[in-house]
Amino acid sequence: MIFLGLASNYSARDIWRHSFTLGSRRDYRRLELALASRYGATLANTSLVFSGRTAIYLALQSFIESGRLKPGDHVALNAFTCHAVVEAIRRAKLTPVFVDLAPRSPDYSAAALAEKCQQDKRLRAFILQNTFGNPVDIAAFEAVKRQYGLLLLEDLAHCAGRHYPDGREIGTVGEAACLSFGKGKAIDTIHGGAVLLRDPTLRLPKTFDKSAFCRRQHTGGDPPRASWYPLFGAIARGLAHLHLEKPWLWLLLKLHWIERSADTKLRTDKTITVWQAKLALRQLAHLPDKPLREYYLIDHRDECLKHLRQKGYRLEEFWYEVPVAPTRYYTDVHFPEKDCKNAVFFAAHVINLPTWYHDKKHQKQIADARKLIKTYEVR
Ligand SMILES: Cc1ncc(COP(=O)(O)O)c(C=O)c1O
Known part of the structure:
Protein backbone atom coordinates (compact mmCIF):
# COMPACT_ATOMS: atom_id res chain seq x y z
CA MET A 1 0.00 0.00 0.00
CA HIS A 218 14.10 21.40 27.67
CA THR A 219 14.57 19.07 30.61
CA GLY A 220 10.84 18.54 30.98
CA GLY A 221 8.81 16.50 28.56
CA ASP A 222 5.88 17.16 26.37
CA PRO A 223 3.22 14.46 26.50
CA PRO A 224 5.08 11.18 25.98
CA ARG A 225 2.57 10.25 23.32
CA ALA A 226 4.52 12.35 20.74
CA SER A 227 7.11 9.60 20.76
CA TRP A 228 4.53 6.91 19.94
CA TYR A 229 3.08 8.49 16.80
CA PRO A 230 5.08 6.48 14.28
CA LEU A 231 4.13 3.30 16.13
CA PHE A 232 0.45 4.31 16.11
CA GLY A 233 0.82 5.12 12.42
CA ALA A 234 2.39 1.75 11.66
CA ILE A 235 -0.52 0.00 13.44
CA ALA A 236 -2.98 2.13 11.44
CA ARG A 237 -1.30 1.16 8.18
CA GLY A 238 -1.40 -2.50 9.19
CA LEU A 239 -5.10 -2.19 10.00
CA ALA A 240 -5.72 -0.45 6.66
CA HIS A 241 -5.34 -3.86 5.01
CA LEU A 242 -8.45 -4.92 6.99
CA HIS A 243 -10.17 -1.53 6.45
CA LEU A 244 -9.99 -0.95 10.22
CA GLU A 245 -7.67 2.06 10.35
CA LYS A 246 -10.50 4.57 10.84
CA PRO A 247 -11.85 3.12 14.14
CA TRP A 248 -8.24 2.91 15.39
CA LEU A 249 -7.53 6.56 14.61
CA TRP A 250 -10.92 7.56 16.03
CA LEU A 251 -10.05 5.79 19.29
CA LEU A 252 -6.64 7.48 19.50
CA LEU A 253 -8.26 10.87 18.92
CA LYS A 254 -10.92 10.17 21.58
CA LEU A 255 -8.21 9.20 24.07
CA HIS A 256 -6.30 12.40 23.17
CA TRP A 257 -3.28 10.25 22.37
CA ILE A 258 -3.01 11.91 18.98
CA GLU A 259 -4.30 15.14 17.54
CA ARG A 260 -4.96 16.28 14.01
CA SER A 261 -1.89 17.96 12.46
CA ALA A 262 -3.71 21.25 11.87
CA ASP A 263 -4.63 21.40 15.58
CA THR A 264 -1.06 21.86 16.83
CA LYS A 265 -1.03 24.81 19.22
CA LEU A 266 0.54 28.23 18.93
CA ARG A 267 2.24 28.51 22.29
CA THR A 268 5.28 30.42 23.42
CA ASP A 269 5.45 28.90 26.92
CA LYS A 270 6.67 25.51 25.67
CA THR A 271 9.32 24.16 23.38
CA ILE A 272 10.36 20.78 22.04
CA THR A 273 11.94 18.11 24.20
CA VAL A 274 15.59 17.20 24.06
CA TRP A 275 14.83 13.89 22.32
CA GLN A 276 12.88 15.75 19.62
CA ALA A 277 15.87 18.09 19.21
CA LYS A 278 18.14 15.08 18.75
CA LEU A 279 15.84 13.59 16.09
CA ALA A 280 15.49 16.94 14.32
CA LEU A 281 19.26 17.42 14.28
CA ARG A 282 19.69 14.04 12.63
CA GLN A 283 17.03 14.81 10.03
CA LEU A 284 18.47 18.27 9.37
CA ALA A 285 21.77 16.68 8.40
CA HIS A 286 20.01 14.37 5.90
CA LEU A 287 17.47 16.69 4.31
CA PRO A 288 16.79 15.47 0.77
CA ASP A 289 16.92 18.18 -1.88
CA LYS A 290 13.71 17.09 -3.58
CA PRO A 291 10.10 18.27 -3.35
CA LEU A 292 8.13 17.05 -0.36
CA ARG A 293 5.22 16.04 -2.57
CA GLU A 294 4.39 15.77 -6.27
CA TYR A 295 1.21 17.50 -7.34
CA TYR A 296 -1.20 17.16 -10.24
CA LEU A 297 -4.38 18.98 -11.14
CA ILE A 298 -7.13 16.57 -12.05
CA ASP A 299 -10.84 16.49 -12.89
CA HIS A 300 -13.25 14.11 -11.11
CA ARG A 301 -10.97 13.93 -8.05
CA ASP A 302 -13.36 11.86 -5.89
CA GLU A 303 -13.66 9.25 -8.61
CA CYS A 304 -9.88 9.21 -9.11
CA LEU A 305 -9.24 8.83 -5.36
CA LYS A 306 -11.78 6.02 -5.18
CA HIS A 307 -10.12 4.30 -8.08
CA LEU A 308 -6.71 4.70 -6.41
CA ARG A 309 -8.07 3.44 -3.07
CA GLN A 310 -9.32 0.26 -4.74
CA LYS A 311 -5.78 -0.29 -5.98
CA GLY A 312 -4.24 0.21 -2.53
CA TYR A 313 -3.34 3.91 -2.55
CA ARG A 314 -4.35 6.13 0.38
CA LEU A 315 -3.90 9.63 -1.03
CA GLU A 316 -6.87 11.41 0.56
CA GLU A 317 -4.81 13.66 2.85
CA PHE A 318 -3.46 15.85 0.05
CA TRP A 319 -2.49 19.49 0.61
CA TYR A 320 -4.89 21.34 0.53
CA GLU A 321 -8.56 20.52 -0.05
CA VAL A 322 -9.62 24.19 0.37
CA PRO A 323 -7.53 27.33 -0.23
CA VAL A 324 -6.91 27.68 3.51
CA ALA A 325 -7.00 24.20 5.02
CA PRO A 326 -8.38 22.33 6.85
CA THR A 327 -12.03 22.61 5.83
CA ARG A 328 -13.22 22.73 9.45
CA TYR A 329 -11.54 26.14 9.93
CA TYR A 330 -12.16 27.49 6.45
CA THR A 331 -15.22 29.65 7.20
CA ASP A 332 -13.42 31.37 10.12
CA VAL A 333 -10.76 32.58 7.69
CA HIS A 334 -13.22 34.60 5.53
CA PHE A 335 -11.20 33.73 2.47
CA PRO A 336 -11.78 36.15 -0.45
CA GLU A 337 -12.75 33.54 -3.05
CA LYS A 338 -13.77 36.15 -5.64
CA ASP A 339 -10.26 37.66 -5.65
CA CYS A 340 -8.46 34.33 -5.59
CA LYS A 341 -10.04 32.29 -8.36
CA ASN A 342 -6.84 30.44 -9.25
CA ALA A 343 -6.45 29.25 -5.65
CA VAL A 344 -10.07 28.07 -5.53
CA PHE A 345 -9.52 26.16 -8.78
CA PHE A 346 -6.22 24.70 -7.57
CA ALA A 347 -7.67 23.47 -4.26
CA ALA A 348 -10.61 21.86 -6.06
CA HIS A 349 -8.37 19.92 -8.45
CA VAL A 350 -5.10 19.15 -6.69
CA ILE A 351 -3.89 15.67 -5.77
CA ASN A 352 -0.51 14.64 -4.31
CA LEU A 353 1.90 11.75 -4.62
CA PRO A 354 4.58 11.09 -2.00
CA THR A 355 8.22 11.52 -3.04
CA TRP A 356 10.03 9.53 -0.38
CA TYR A 357 9.56 5.90 -1.42
CA HIS A 358 12.98 4.69 -2.55
CA ASP A 359 12.79 0.98 -3.17
CA LYS A 360 12.02 -0.44 -6.61
CA LYS A 361 8.73 -2.08 -5.64
CA HIS A 362 7.24 1.13 -4.24
CA GLN A 363 8.63 3.23 -7.06
CA LYS A 364 6.86 0.99 -9.54
CA GLN A 365 3.62 1.46 -7.56
CA ILE A 366 4.10 5.24 -7.61
CA ALA A 367 4.71 5.12 -11.36
CA ASP A 368 1.44 3.16 -11.80
CA ALA A 369 -0.46 5.70 -9.67
CA ARG A 370 1.06 8.56 -11.68
CA LYS A 371 -0.12 6.90 -14.89
CA LEU A 372 -3.65 6.57 -13.54
CA ILE A 373 -3.69 10.15 -12.22
CA LYS A 374 -2.56 11.45 -15.59
CA THR A 375 -5.66 10.01 -17.25
CA TYR A 376 -7.65 12.47 -15.11
CA GLU A 377 -5.32 15.44 -15.60
CA VAL A 378 -6.89 18.83 -16.31
CA ARG A 379 -6.26 19.73 -19.95
C1 LIG B 1 2.74 26.21 4.75
C2 LIG B 1 2.68 25.96 6.24
N1 LIG B 1 3.28 26.82 7.07
C3 LIG B 1 3.26 26.65 8.41
C4 LIG B 1 2.60 25.59 8.98
C5 LIG B 1 2.57 25.50 10.50
O1 LIG B 1 3.10 24.39 11.03
P1 LIG B 1 2.75 23.87 12.52
O2 LIG B 1 1.64 22.89 12.37
O3 LIG B 1 4.04 23.29 12.95
O4 LIG B 1 2.34 25.05 13.34
C6 LIG B 1 1.96 24.65 8.16
C7 LIG B 1 1.26 23.49 8.75
O5 LIG B 1 0.81 22.59 8.13
C8 LIG B 1 2.01 24.84 6.75
O6 LIG B 1 1.41 23.97 5.92
Whole structure:
Protein backbone atom coordinates (compact mmCIF):
# COMPACT_ATOMS: atom_id res chain seq x y z
CA MET A 1 0.00 0.00 0.00
CA ILE A 2 1.07 3.59 -0.61
CA PHE A 3 0.30 6.35 1.91
CA LEU A 4 0.84 10.10 1.83
CA GLY A 5 2.12 10.33 5.40
CA LEU A 6 5.90 10.67 5.57
CA ALA A 7 6.12 8.16 8.42
CA SER A 8 4.76 5.47 6.08
CA ASN A 9 8.31 5.25 4.81
CA TYR A 10 9.78 4.62 8.27
CA SER A 11 11.59 1.36 8.77
CA ALA A 12 11.16 -0.58 12.02
CA ARG A 13 14.48 1.00 13.04
CA ASP A 14 13.16 4.52 12.40
CA ILE A 15 10.05 3.79 14.47
CA TRP A 16 12.21 2.40 17.25
CA ARG A 17 14.49 5.43 17.09
CA HIS A 18 11.56 7.83 17.22
CA SER A 19 10.00 6.09 20.22
CA PHE A 20 13.11 5.53 22.30
CA THR A 21 15.60 8.27 21.42
CA LEU A 22 17.02 9.94 24.51
CA GLY A 23 18.47 13.39 24.23
CA SER A 24 20.34 15.85 26.36
CA ARG A 25 20.65 19.61 26.75
CA ARG A 26 23.62 19.37 24.42
CA ASP A 27 21.42 18.05 21.59
CA TYR A 28 19.04 20.95 22.08
CA ARG A 29 21.94 23.41 21.93
CA ARG A 30 23.55 21.63 18.97
CA LEU A 31 20.33 21.86 16.96
CA GLU A 32 20.10 25.60 17.62
CA LEU A 33 23.74 26.01 16.58
CA ALA A 34 23.28 23.94 13.42
CA LEU A 35 20.21 25.93 12.38
CA ALA A 36 21.86 29.27 13.18
CA SER A 37 24.88 28.46 11.07
CA ARG A 38 22.88 26.93 8.20
CA TYR A 39 20.48 29.87 7.88
CA GLY A 40 22.85 32.68 8.83
CA ALA A 41 21.39 33.93 12.10
CA THR A 42 23.09 34.58 15.43
CA LEU A 43 22.48 32.12 18.22
CA ALA A 44 20.70 34.84 20.20
CA ASN A 45 18.29 35.25 17.28
CA THR A 46 17.63 31.51 16.89
CA SER A 47 15.16 29.62 19.00
CA LEU A 48 13.50 26.23 18.96
CA VAL A 49 9.77 26.55 19.54
CA PHE A 50 6.65 24.49 20.04
CA SER A 51 5.34 24.66 16.44
CA GLY A 52 5.79 26.27 13.04
CA ARG A 53 2.98 28.72 13.72
CA THR A 54 4.70 29.79 16.95
CA ALA A 55 7.84 30.51 14.92
CA ILE A 56 5.92 32.64 12.40
CA TYR A 57 4.16 34.53 15.18
CA LEU A 58 7.47 35.27 16.97
CA ALA A 59 9.15 36.45 13.76
CA LEU A 60 6.26 38.81 12.99
CA GLN A 61 6.19 40.03 16.58
CA SER A 62 9.89 40.83 16.39
CA PHE A 63 9.26 42.82 13.18
CA ILE A 64 6.71 44.84 15.19
CA GLU A 65 8.94 45.33 18.24
CA SER A 66 11.79 46.54 16.03
CA GLY A 67 9.44 49.18 14.61
CA ARG A 68 9.60 47.69 11.11
CA LEU A 69 5.88 46.79 11.23
CA LYS A 70 2.98 48.38 13.08
CA PRO A 71 -0.01 46.49 14.49
CA GLY A 72 -2.65 46.29 11.80
CA ASP A 73 -0.14 46.34 8.94
CA HIS A 74 -0.79 43.98 6.07
CA VAL A 75 1.17 40.78 5.45
CA ALA A 76 0.91 39.04 2.06
CA LEU A 77 0.63 35.27 2.08
CA ASN A 78 -0.10 32.47 -0.35
CA ALA A 79 -3.79 32.00 -1.17
CA PHE A 80 -3.22 28.23 -0.83
CA THR A 81 -1.97 27.49 2.63
CA CYS A 82 -2.64 26.16 6.12
CA HIS A 83 -4.79 28.10 8.58
CA ALA A 84 -1.77 27.94 10.94
CA VAL A 85 -0.16 30.75 8.95
CA VAL A 86 -3.29 32.91 9.19
CA GLU A 87 -3.49 32.14 12.91
CA ALA A 88 0.11 33.34 13.44
CA ILE A 89 -0.46 36.59 11.50
CA ARG A 90 -3.66 37.36 13.38
CA ARG A 91 -2.10 36.54 16.75
CA ALA A 92 0.55 39.19 16.00
CA LYS A 93 -2.35 41.64 15.40
CA LEU A 94 -1.45 41.96 11.73
CA THR A 95 -3.78 41.59 8.75
CA PRO A 96 -3.41 38.67 6.34
CA VAL A 97 -3.70 39.61 2.66
CA PHE A 98 -4.07 36.62 0.36
CA VAL A 99 -2.27 36.79 -2.97
CA ASP A 100 -3.85 34.61 -5.65
CA LEU A 101 -1.80 31.81 -7.18
CA ALA A 102 -0.25 32.09 -10.60
CA PRO A 103 -2.33 29.96 -13.02
CA ARG A 104 -1.83 26.23 -12.30
CA SER A 105 0.96 27.01 -9.83
CA PRO A 106 0.85 26.31 -6.07
CA ASP A 107 2.44 29.74 -5.32
CA TYR A 108 1.78 33.37 -6.14
CA SER A 109 4.07 35.22 -8.53
CA ALA A 110 6.28 38.25 -7.96
CA ALA A 111 4.12 40.16 -10.46
CA ALA A 112 0.99 39.43 -8.38
CA LEU A 113 2.79 40.65 -5.24
CA ALA A 114 3.82 43.87 -7.02
CA GLU A 115 0.21 44.44 -8.09
CA LYS A 116 -0.98 44.00 -4.48
CA CYS A 117 1.65 46.51 -3.31
CA GLN A 118 0.34 49.07 -5.77
CA GLN A 119 -3.23 48.65 -4.51
CA ASP A 120 -2.47 48.28 -0.81
CA LYS A 121 -0.29 50.91 0.84
CA ARG A 122 -0.27 49.08 4.20
CA LEU A 123 1.33 45.97 2.74
CA ARG A 124 4.72 45.81 4.48
CA ALA A 125 5.76 42.16 4.59
CA PHE A 126 5.29 38.94 2.63
CA ILE A 127 5.58 35.26 3.37
CA LEU A 128 6.95 32.80 0.81
CA GLN A 129 6.18 29.14 1.40
CA ASN A 130 7.48 27.41 -1.77
CA THR A 131 4.53 25.04 -1.65
CA PHE A 132 5.35 21.31 -1.78
CA GLY A 133 9.02 22.32 -1.89
CA ASN A 134 8.81 23.85 -5.40
CA PRO A 135 11.08 26.89 -5.35
CA VAL A 136 9.75 30.25 -6.55
CA ASP A 137 11.68 32.71 -8.73
CA ILE A 138 13.37 34.43 -5.81
CA ALA A 139 15.25 37.02 -7.90
CA ALA A 140 11.92 38.41 -9.16
CA PHE A 141 10.58 38.56 -5.57
CA GLU A 142 13.71 40.33 -4.37
CA ALA A 143 13.18 43.03 -7.01
CA VAL A 144 9.64 43.65 -5.68
CA LYS A 145 10.94 43.55 -2.10
CA ARG A 146 13.48 46.28 -2.90
CA GLN A 147 11.02 48.40 -4.85
CA TYR A 148 8.41 48.46 -2.06
CA GLY A 149 10.68 48.10 0.99
CA LEU A 150 9.01 44.87 2.13
CA LEU A 151 10.13 42.42 4.82
CA LEU A 152 10.40 38.78 3.77
CA LEU A 153 9.59 35.84 6.01
CA GLU A 154 10.53 32.47 4.49
CA ASP A 155 8.23 29.74 5.76
CA LEU A 156 10.16 26.47 5.40
CA ALA A 157 7.33 24.16 6.47
CA HIS A 158 7.28 22.58 2.99
CA CYS A 159 10.72 23.37 1.71
CA ALA A 160 13.52 22.90 4.27
CA GLY A 161 16.61 21.69 2.43
CA ARG A 162 15.48 22.97 -0.98
CA HIS A 163 17.21 25.55 -3.14
CA TYR A 164 16.03 28.48 -5.24
CA PRO A 165 16.75 28.43 -9.00
CA ASP A 166 19.83 30.65 -8.46
CA GLY A 167 21.37 28.06 -6.10
CA ARG A 168 20.77 29.77 -2.74
CA GLU A 169 19.22 27.61 -0.06
CA ILE A 170 15.63 28.47 0.82
CA GLY A 171 15.68 30.22 4.19
CA THR A 172 18.84 32.24 3.50
CA VAL A 173 17.30 35.24 1.79
CA GLY A 174 14.65 36.92 3.97
CA GLU A 175 14.81 38.83 7.24
CA ALA A 176 13.43 35.75 9.01
CA ALA A 177 13.13 32.02 8.39
CA CYS A 178 10.67 29.75 10.18
CA LEU A 179 10.67 25.96 10.31
CA SER A 180 7.95 23.54 11.29
CA PHE A 181 8.80 20.06 12.60
CA GLY A 182 5.15 19.02 12.38
CA LYS A 183 3.82 15.73 11.04
CA GLY A 184 4.65 15.15 7.38
CA LYS A 185 7.10 18.05 7.16
CA ALA A 186 10.69 17.65 5.87
CA ILE A 187 11.83 17.52 9.50
CA ASP A 188 9.19 15.54 11.38
CA THR A 189 9.25 15.27 15.16
CA ILE A 190 5.42 15.38 15.36
CA HIS A 191 5.44 18.97 16.53
CA GLY A 192 8.03 21.69 16.92
CA GLY A 193 9.75 24.33 14.90
CA ALA A 194 12.36 27.03 14.91
CA VAL A 195 12.47 30.76 14.41
CA LEU A 196 15.56 32.44 12.95
CA LEU A 197 15.90 36.20 12.67
CA ARG A 198 18.54 36.64 10.00
CA ASP A 199 18.58 40.42 10.07
CA PRO A 200 21.00 41.28 12.91
CA THR A 201 19.06 44.46 13.74
CA LEU A 202 16.10 42.33 14.84
CA ARG A 203 15.62 40.83 18.31
CA LEU A 204 13.32 38.10 19.54
CA PRO A 205 10.29 39.62 21.32
CA LYS A 206 10.96 41.03 24.79
CA THR A 207 8.27 38.90 26.38
CA PHE A 208 9.92 35.80 24.96
CA ASP A 209 12.90 35.04 27.18
CA LYS A 210 14.73 32.44 25.14
CA SER A 211 17.22 31.44 27.82
CA ALA A 212 14.67 31.11 30.63
CA PHE A 213 12.40 29.41 28.14
CA CYS A 214 15.11 26.87 27.37
CA ARG A 215 16.03 26.25 30.97
CA ARG A 216 12.46 25.81 32.00
CA GLN A 217 11.44 23.53 29.19
CA HIS A 218 14.10 21.40 27.67
CA THR A 219 14.57 19.07 30.61
CA GLY A 220 10.84 18.54 30.98
CA GLY A 221 8.81 16.50 28.56
CA ASP A 222 5.88 17.16 26.37
CA PRO A 223 3.22 14.46 26.50
CA PRO A 224 5.08 11.18 25.98
CA ARG A 225 2.57 10.25 23.32
CA ALA A 226 4.52 12.35 20.74
CA SER A 227 7.11 9.60 20.76
CA TRP A 228 4.53 6.91 19.94
CA TYR A 229 3.08 8.49 16.80
CA PRO A 230 5.08 6.48 14.28
CA LEU A 231 4.13 3.30 16.13
CA PHE A 232 0.45 4.31 16.11
CA GLY A 233 0.82 5.12 12.42
CA ALA A 234 2.39 1.75 11.66
CA ILE A 235 -0.52 0.00 13.44
CA ALA A 236 -2.98 2.13 11.44
CA ARG A 237 -1.30 1.16 8.18
CA GLY A 238 -1.40 -2.50 9.19
CA LEU A 239 -5.10 -2.19 10.00
CA ALA A 240 -5.72 -0.45 6.66
CA HIS A 241 -5.34 -3.86 5.01
CA LEU A 242 -8.45 -4.92 6.99
CA HIS A 243 -10.17 -1.53 6.45
CA LEU A 244 -9.99 -0.95 10.22
CA GLU A 245 -7.67 2.06 10.35
CA LYS A 246 -10.50 4.57 10.84
CA PRO A 247 -11.85 3.12 14.14
CA TRP A 248 -8.24 2.91 15.39
CA LEU A 249 -7.53 6.56 14.61
CA TRP A 250 -10.92 7.56 16.03
CA LEU A 251 -10.05 5.79 19.29
CA LEU A 252 -6.64 7.48 19.50
CA LEU A 253 -8.26 10.87 18.92
CA LYS A 254 -10.92 10.17 21.58
CA LEU A 255 -8.21 9.20 24.07
CA HIS A 256 -6.30 12.40 23.17
CA TRP A 257 -3.28 10.25 22.37
CA ILE A 258 -3.01 11.91 18.98
CA GLU A 259 -4.30 15.14 17.54
CA ARG A 260 -4.96 16.28 14.01
CA SER A 261 -1.89 17.96 12.46
CA ALA A 262 -3.71 21.25 11.87
CA ASP A 263 -4.63 21.40 15.58
CA THR A 264 -1.06 21.86 16.83
CA LYS A 265 -1.03 24.81 19.22
CA LEU A 266 0.54 28.23 18.93
CA ARG A 267 2.24 28.51 22.29
CA THR A 268 5.28 30.42 23.42
CA ASP A 269 5.45 28.90 26.92
CA LYS A 270 6.67 25.51 25.67
CA THR A 271 9.32 24.16 23.38
CA ILE A 272 10.36 20.78 22.04
CA THR A 273 11.94 18.11 24.20
CA VAL A 274 15.59 17.20 24.06
CA TRP A 275 14.83 13.89 22.32
CA GLN A 276 12.88 15.75 19.62
CA ALA A 277 15.87 18.09 19.21
CA LYS A 278 18.14 15.08 18.75
CA LEU A 279 15.84 13.59 16.09
CA ALA A 280 15.49 16.94 14.32
CA LEU A 281 19.26 17.42 14.28
CA ARG A 282 19.69 14.04 12.63
CA GLN A 283 17.03 14.81 10.03
CA LEU A 284 18.47 18.27 9.37
CA ALA A 285 21.77 16.68 8.40
CA HIS A 286 20.01 14.37 5.90
CA LEU A 287 17.47 16.69 4.31
CA PRO A 288 16.79 15.47 0.77
CA ASP A 289 16.92 18.18 -1.88
CA LYS A 290 13.71 17.09 -3.58
CA PRO A 291 10.10 18.27 -3.35
CA LEU A 292 8.13 17.05 -0.36
CA ARG A 293 5.22 16.04 -2.57
CA GLU A 294 4.39 15.77 -6.27
CA TYR A 295 1.21 17.50 -7.34
CA TYR A 296 -1.20 17.16 -10.24
CA LEU A 297 -4.38 18.98 -11.14
CA ILE A 298 -7.13 16.57 -12.05
CA ASP A 299 -10.84 16.49 -12.89
CA HIS A 300 -13.25 14.11 -11.11
CA ARG A 301 -10.97 13.93 -8.05
CA ASP A 302 -13.36 11.86 -5.89
CA GLU A 303 -13.66 9.25 -8.61
CA CYS A 304 -9.88 9.21 -9.11
CA LEU A 305 -9.24 8.83 -5.36
CA LYS A 306 -11.78 6.02 -5.18
CA HIS A 307 -10.12 4.30 -8.08
CA LEU A 308 -6.71 4.70 -6.41
CA ARG A 309 -8.07 3.44 -3.07
CA GLN A 310 -9.32 0.26 -4.74
CA LYS A 311 -5.78 -0.29 -5.98
CA GLY A 312 -4.24 0.21 -2.53
CA TYR A 313 -3.34 3.91 -2.55
CA ARG A 314 -4.35 6.13 0.38
CA LEU A 315 -3.90 9.63 -1.03
CA GLU A 316 -6.87 11.41 0.56
CA GLU A 317 -4.81 13.66 2.85
CA PHE A 318 -3.46 15.85 0.05
CA TRP A 319 -2.49 19.49 0.61
CA TYR A 320 -4.89 21.34 0.53
CA GLU A 321 -8.56 20.52 -0.05
CA VAL A 322 -9.62 24.19 0.37
CA PRO A 323 -7.53 27.33 -0.23
CA VAL A 324 -6.91 27.68 3.51
CA ALA A 325 -7.00 24.20 5.02
CA PRO A 326 -8.38 22.33 6.85
CA THR A 327 -12.03 22.61 5.83
CA ARG A 328 -13.22 22.73 9.45
CA TYR A 329 -11.54 26.14 9.93
CA TYR A 330 -12.16 27.49 6.45
CA THR A 331 -15.22 29.65 7.20
CA ASP A 332 -13.42 31.37 10.12
CA VAL A 333 -10.76 32.58 7.69
CA HIS A 334 -13.22 34.60 5.53
CA PHE A 335 -11.20 33.73 2.47
CA PRO A 336 -11.78 36.15 -0.45
CA GLU A 337 -12.75 33.54 -3.05
CA LYS A 338 -13.77 36.15 -5.64
CA ASP A 339 -10.26 37.66 -5.65
CA CYS A 340 -8.46 34.33 -5.59
CA LYS A 341 -10.04 32.29 -8.36
CA ASN A 342 -6.84 30.44 -9.25
CA ALA A 343 -6.45 29.25 -5.65
CA VAL A 344 -10.07 28.07 -5.53
CA PHE A 345 -9.52 26.16 -8.78
CA PHE A 346 -6.22 24.70 -7.57
CA ALA A 347 -7.67 23.47 -4.26
CA ALA A 348 -10.61 21.86 -6.06
CA HIS A 349 -8.37 19.92 -8.45
CA VAL A 350 -5.10 19.15 -6.69
CA ILE A 351 -3.89 15.67 -5.77
CA ASN A 352 -0.51 14.64 -4.31
CA LEU A 353 1.90 11.75 -4.62
CA PRO A 354 4.58 11.09 -2.00
CA THR A 355 8.22 11.52 -3.04
CA TRP A 356 10.03 9.53 -0.38
CA TYR A 357 9.56 5.90 -1.42
CA HIS A 358 12.98 4.69 -2.55
CA ASP A 359 12.79 0.98 -3.17
CA LYS A 360 12.02 -0.44 -6.61
CA LYS A 361 8.73 -2.08 -5.64
CA HIS A 362 7.24 1.13 -4.24
CA GLN A 363 8.63 3.23 -7.06
CA LYS A 364 6.86 0.99 -9.54
CA GLN A 365 3.62 1.46 -7.56
CA ILE A 366 4.10 5.24 -7.61
CA ALA A 367 4.71 5.12 -11.36
CA ASP A 368 1.44 3.16 -11.80
CA ALA A 369 -0.46 5.70 -9.67
CA ARG A 370 1.06 8.56 -11.68
CA LYS A 371 -0.12 6.90 -14.89
CA LEU A 372 -3.65 6.57 -13.54
CA ILE A 373 -3.69 10.15 -12.22
CA LYS A 374 -2.56 11.45 -15.59
CA THR A 375 -5.66 10.01 -17.25
CA TYR A 376 -7.65 12.47 -15.11
CA GLU A 377 -5.32 15.44 -15.60
CA VAL A 378 -6.89 18.83 -16.31
CA ARG A 379 -6.26 19.73 -19.95
C1 LIG B 1 2.74 26.21 4.75
C2 LIG B 1 2.68 25.96 6.24
N1 LIG B 1 3.28 26.82 7.07
C3 LIG B 1 3.26 26.65 8.41
C4 LIG B 1 2.60 25.59 8.98
C5 LIG B 1 2.57 25.50 10.50
O1 LIG B 1 3.10 24.39 11.03
P1 LIG B 1 2.75 23.87 12.52
O2 LIG B 1 1.64 22.89 12.37
O3 LIG B 1 4.04 23.29 12.95
O4 LIG B 1 2.34 25.05 13.34
C6 LIG B 1 1.96 24.65 8.16
C7 LIG B 1 1.26 23.49 8.75
O5 LIG B 1 0.81 22.59 8.13
C8 LIG B 1 2.01 24.84 6.75
O6 LIG B 1 1.41 23.97 5.92
